[in-house]
Amino acid sequence: QDIDGIDSDRDGVRDDVQRWIYALVPNDPKKQMALRQLSRSFQFALHPEFDHETRLKANSLLNRALDCESLSFPDELHGYQEFVHLEAKVLNTKLRTMRQIENDSKWTQDEISQERERDPQPCDNR
Numbered sequence: 543q544d545i546d547g548i549d550s551d552r553d554g555v556r557d558d559v560q561r562w563i564y565a566l567v568p569n570d571p572k573k574q575m576a577l578r579q580l581s582r583s584f585q586f587a588l589h590p591e592f593d594h595e596t597r598l599k600a601n602s603l604l605n606r607a608l609d610c611e612s613l614s615f616p617d618e619l620h621g622y623q624e625f626v627h628l629e630a631k632v633l634n635t636k637l638r639t640m641r642q643i644e645n646d647s648k649w650t651q652d653e654i655s656q657e658r659e660r661d662p663q664p665c666d667n668r
Contacts, residue, residue: 544637545588545590545635545637545638545641546585547559553578553582553668554578554581554582554585554586555578555581555582555585556581556585556632558631558634559581559628559631559632560578560581562631563577563578563581563628566624566627572614573614573615573624575610575614575665575666575667575668576607576610576611576613576614576615576665577611577624577628578668579606579607579610579611579665579666579668580607580608580610580611580625580628581628581631581632582603582607582666583600583603583604583606583607584604584628584629584632584633585632586599586600586603587600587603587604587642587645588632588638588641588642588645589645590641592644592645592648594653597648597649597653598653601653601654601656605658605661605664606661606664606665606666607664608625609660609661609664610664610665610666611624611625613664613665614665
């Protein structure tokens, strides 16, 4: 299996991850949406060409997804637990984990320490 995996509906969320999200929060569309958005940001961060522009987009996607998650999971501990579990689901193969480690090493101090404004409506609602 490759890094991208199977995404039958082409929404940026692998099918196995999407099934896991629906099983985790079966009756909460708001939390499902937030976790799908976070999943898309994790998957995007596995991009094979993790150049400066891609890293900036990845950072923006992750920040928006985290802001959306904090709105959808008001209990900070519960939200953090879902973040950790979802990241483990997205990085569920050696190839994916190795790509994440490789891409993580490309970040520069300037890229990760930039001040940012919070988006008042961070959720993609998809």
